[in-house]
Amino acid sequence: MAETRERPLPDHVTTPLLTLITQQALEEDYRSVAQRRSLRPGAEPPRTRMLAVAALLVLGLLVGVAAVQNSRNAAIQDAGRATLVAQIEQSREELSDTQAAIADTTRENRGLTDRLTGLTTTREATTSRLRRLQVATGYLPVTGPGVRIVVEDKPDAGERELVQDADLAKLVDGLWEAGAEAIAINDQRLNPLGAIRNVGTAVHVNTVPLSPPYTVRAVGDTRTLQADLAATTHGAEFFALAQQIGWGVDVDNVGELSLPAARQRRLQHVETGTAEQRSGGGVEEGQP
Amino acid sequence: MIAALGLLIGIVLGLIFQPDVPLGLEPYLPIAVVAALDAVFGGLRAYLDGIFDDKVFVVSFLSNVVIAAAIVYLGDQLGVGGQLSTGVIVVLGIRIFSNVAAIRRHLFHA
Numbered sequence: 524m525a526e527t528r529e530r531p532l533p534d535h536v537t538t539p540l541l542t543l544i545t546q547q548a549l550e551e552d553y554r555s556v557a558q559r560r561s562l563r564p565g566a567e568p569p570r571t572r573m574l575a576v577a578a579l580l581v582l583g584l585l586v587g588v589a590a591v592q593n594s595r596n597a598a599i600q601d602a603g604r605a606t607l608v609a610q611i612e613q614s615r616e617e618l619s620d621t622q623a624a625i626a627d628t629t630r631e632n633r634g635l636t637d638r639l640t641g642l643t644t645t646r647e648a649t650t651s652r653l654r655r656l657q658v659a660t661g662y663l664p665v666t667g668p669g670v671r672i673v674v675e676d677k678p679d680a681g682e683r684e685l686v687q688d689a690d691l692a693k694l695v696d697g698l699w700e701a702g703a704e705a706i707a708i709n710d711q712r713l714n715p716l717g718a719i720r721n722v723g724t725a726v727h728v729n730t731v732p733l734s735p736p737y738t739v740r741a742v743g744d745t746r747t748l749q750a751d752l753a754a755t756t757h758g759a760e761f762f763a764l765a766q767q768i769g770w771g772v773d774v775d776n777v778g779e780l781s782l783p784a785a786r787q788r789r790l791q792h793v794e795t796g797t798a799e800q801r802s803g804g805g806v807e808e809g810q811p
Numbered sequence: 812m813i814a815a816l817g818l819l820i821g822i823v824l825g826l827i828f829q830p831d832v833p834l835g836l837e838p839y840l841p842i843a844v845v846a847a848l849d850a851v852f853g854g855l856r857a858y859l860d861g862i863f864d865d866k867v868f869v870v871s872f873l874s875n876v877v878i879a880a881a882i883v884y885l886g887d888q889l890g891v892g893g894q895l896s897t898g899v900i901v902v903l904g905i906r907i908f909s910n911v912a913a914i915r916r917h918l919f920h921a
Binding site for chain 2: 541544545547548549550552553554556557572574575576577578579580581582583584585586587588589590591592593
């Protein structure tokens with residue numbers, strides 16, 4: 524300790540801080556003043572304590588003001604807290620509303636997705652149906668494997684022995700029946716509105732006169748088309764007739780046939796759309 | 812007796828008039844109160860020791876209040892107001908406790 528040294532350090536240096544605070548809790552001045560007073564006994568008259576009372580009054584004032592201030596602040600803080608709580612609750616409600624909206628939207632979205640899937644499927648089906656119809660009606664030029672049948676009149680044939688519309692129609696009907704997807708005769712594509720007709724001795728297809736030999740080209744399955752054609756009633760009749768009269772009939776499988784589109788005829792009486800759509804539009808049905 | 816009366820009157824005045832403390836001084840009020848309490852307990856202990864002197868009391872009262880507030884103000888300016896006010900409260904609290912302990916020994920001889 525400091526006492527063992529040659530020059531001991533003063534107490535206020537060596538004393539730990541907390542101990543110092545505790546020791547000097549009472550103001551040193553009280554002691555020193557009292558000491559001075561005791562050195563001169565009776566020198567000073569007992570003083571009035573108005574100063575001390577004034578100081579206490581100030582303390583009371585301080586305490587009172589602090590208390591008032593604190594309670595005011597507490598009120599403000601409470602109000603702030605209440606406001607915050609209200610805001611939190613409101614935000615929670617908004618959050619739950621939003622979450623409900625999200626759930627609704629998600630459900631709606633799922634429904635719409637399902638509908639979209641359904642519509643896509645329908646569209647694909649319709650598109651493929653449209654494609655089939657376009658091929659079957661000769662709206663589109665087509666390419667594909669198929670069978671080429673060349674029918675030639677017998678040399679020095681009489682008028683009754685020429686190839687006629689009904690014979691070619693039989694052959695075409697047999698081909699349709701055997702599964703042909705598109706048929707053309709001498710580059711005249713067959714379609715539902717076209718016809719195979721005799722005018723005099725010449726065969727007209729789609730009102731275009733053809734001259735023999737007649738080349739019938741049918742797009743279809745090359746593995747089965749010929750056999751199926753021979754098996755159909757119309758095909759069998761045609762081949763029997765050809766053999767009987769002596770027409771030259773040449774049947775070949777062809778890897779790739781290119782069939783032109785049919786000549787487009789202007790539709791005169793047909794309007795697009797279903798009856799409901801038209802009644803909604805208020806369009807009068809056209810009279811010829 | 813007169814001293815207790817003064818304290819009471821001060822409290823009542825403060826509660827009645829509710830003077831508005833300037834916003835800038837508001838944080839220093841509690842520290843000032845604690846410092847004043849320290850001076851008051853010191854004075855009470857001195858009174859019981861029989862060495863009370865009102866001049867010393869008033870000077871210690873005022874200097875305690877002003878210094879405590881000044882330290883906290885300085886701390887606020889430096890950004891460590893909270894820590895410094897904690898330090899002031901700790902020191903003043905220790906002093907108050909030891910003074911009150913001395914007063915207790917005087918009053919109850921225990």
